[in-house]
Amino acid sequence: MKDVDLFIKKLHYFDKKFKLIINQNNNDLKVEYLELCELIDKYSSFITNRENEKHWNYIKQSIEIIALIENLRNNSSVCIQIVEKHRAFVLGLENEEITDYFRxxxxxxxxxxxxxxxxxxxxxxxxxxxxxxxxxxxxxxxxxxxxxxxxxxxxxxxxxxxxxxxxxxxxxxxxxxxxxxxxxxxxxxxxxxxxxxxxxxxxxxxxxxxxxxxxxxxxxxxxxxxxxxxxxxxxxxxxxxxxxxxxxxxxxxxxxxxxxxxxx
Ligand SMILES: C[S@@+](CC[C@H](N)C(=O)[O-])C[C@H]1O[C@@H](n2cnc3c(N)ncnc32)[C@H](O)[C@@H]1O
Missing domain, CATH: 3.40.50.150 (Vaccinia Virus protein VP39)
Structure with a gap:
């Protein structure tokens, strides 16, 4: 599989994961917080990875890809809000984690x-x-x-x-x-x-x-x-x-x- 195809496959993977979490959250189902944090970390590394910058420049901006990009942007931002809310809820219980976040x-x-x-x-x-x-x-x-x-x-x-x-x-x-x-x-x-x-x-x-x-x-x-x-x-x-x-x-x-x- 070509690198660019693999890159797009990863975008679809993140899209599916973000939608799943938002769906769980909207339906008052339990969101696995640690899993969500890992996903956000993975996504952050993906975004700052220089290799991926090259693939980004090669993707064709079709209607489907533009929609996928918009979904990822909107849904990752909703997931960040879910993480922030959880961090606020558990404040006092997980002080170490908050110190890391600060740093x-x-x-x-x-x-x-x-x-x-x-x-x-x-x-x-x-x-x-x-x-x-x-x-x-x-x-x-x-x-x-x-x-x-x-x-x-x-x-x-x-x-x-x-x-x-x-x-x-x-x-x-x-x-x-x-x-x-x-x-x-x-x-x-x-x-x-x-x-x-x-x-x-x-x-x-x-x-x-x-x-x-x-x-x-x-x-x-x-x-x-x-x-x-x-x-x-x-x-x-x-x-x-x-x-x-x-x-x-x-x-x-x-x-x-x-x-x-x-x-x-
Ligand atoms: C990722 S969070 C905040 C950033 C983070 N807490 C920090 O200290 O850097 C983004 C926030 O923007 C808020 N927001 C979105 N659109 C807004 C708007 N038009 N005016 C004010 N707040 C907005 C959301 O509700 C969300 O709580």
């Missing part, structure tokens, strides 16, 4: 704003803070900044607040089920981070132009090419509104980051 993403968050670092005077928003709001905790802990998380999912809001109450009670973190238009602090915000798995992140970015101050800095997490199997990719922005000030590529991580500022 894993630490490096990436540290480099998130490149030369435009967050400090104790900063006010930061994360769009899509999730049920296990690791980014909020890390940013607030390391910089002393005031941090706000927003999410559209009630359960993620509820669990996110619970995790913060357990791990970051001493930190300036608030989590709200609000849109960017509903946040009253918006004009004072210095940094905004977008979770890579927010599907309409570029529509929200466009909206932010009118809502934010002139110096606001945006960190847009994204994944192009092979990484678009796990992330919503980069899109064109209105050139009269936003300009790219830095691109931070994480070869060993599942997402990359683009920094935008307003066109002055």
């Amino acid at each position: 894993n993403i630490e490096d990436c968050i540290e480099k998130e704003f490149g030369d435009f670092q967050i400090n104790s005077q900063s006010k930061v928003i994360m769009v899509g803070s999730g049920a296990f709001p690791l980014t909020l905790l890390m940013v607030a802990e390391r910089t002393g900044a005031e941090v706000f998380g927003i999410d559209i999912d009630d359960e993620a809001i509820h669990l996110g607040r619970y995790v913060v109450s357990r791990l970051g009670r001493h930190l300036a973190i608030q989590i709200e089920k609000k849109t960017v238009g509903e946040l009253t602090v918006m004009k004072q915000i210095s940094h905004i981070i977008f979770s890579s798995t927010v599907s309409n992140k570029y529509a929200i970015l466009d909206q932010l132009y009118a809502l934010t101050n002139k110096d606001v800095l945006i960190a847009m997490r994204y994944g192009n090419g092979l990484k678009s199997l796990f992330n919503y990719p980069k899109q064109k922005v209105d050139e009269n509104k936003w300009q790219i000030v830095e691109e931070i590529i994480h070869p060993h991580n599942v997402f990359d980051v683009i920094l935008y500022q307003k066109v002055q």
Whole structure:
């Protein structure tokens, strides 16, 4: 079997596995959490494997393949949400695992704003803070900044607040089920981070132009090419509104980051 055929076969394998887990979760059947974590780890290695990058460039973008890619992106993102919710539920029972999780993403968050670092005077928003709001905790802990998380999912809001109450009670973190238009602090915000798995992140970015101050800095997490199997990719922005000030590529991580500022 040719390498590209094997690559596509693996995509179908992941697609089947993700659908199975989502189906179990939707029908209140027991999700094998360890199996799900292993699957996510395998998928992450698959996405960051240089060899697979070559195969990606050879696949023909037929209607079926495009649908498969979209399914993988949407379903892997739902599976990440299931993992985050589980991690929040078992908090206190499995502390070691949580420490590992922290260590894993630490490096990436540290480099998130490149030369435009967050400090104790900063006010930061994360769009899509999730049920296990690791980014909020890390940013607030390391910089002393005031941090706000927003999410559209009630359960993620509820669990996110619970995790913060357990791990970051001493930190300036608030989590709200609000849109960017509903946040009253918006004009004072210095940094905004977008979770890579927010599907309409570029529509929200466009909206932010009118809502934010002139110096606001945006960190847009994204994944192009092979990484678009796990992330919503980069899109064109209105050139009269936003300009790219830095691109931070994480070869060993599942997402990359683009920094935008307003066109002055
Ligand atoms: C993978 S999780 C969060 C990231 C992770 N907890 C972190 O700290 O990096 C993505 C979250 O984005 C949320 N989300 C999706 N679309 C959104 C939107 N339009 N606005 C706000 N949150 C959104 C989902 O409900 C989910 O909880």
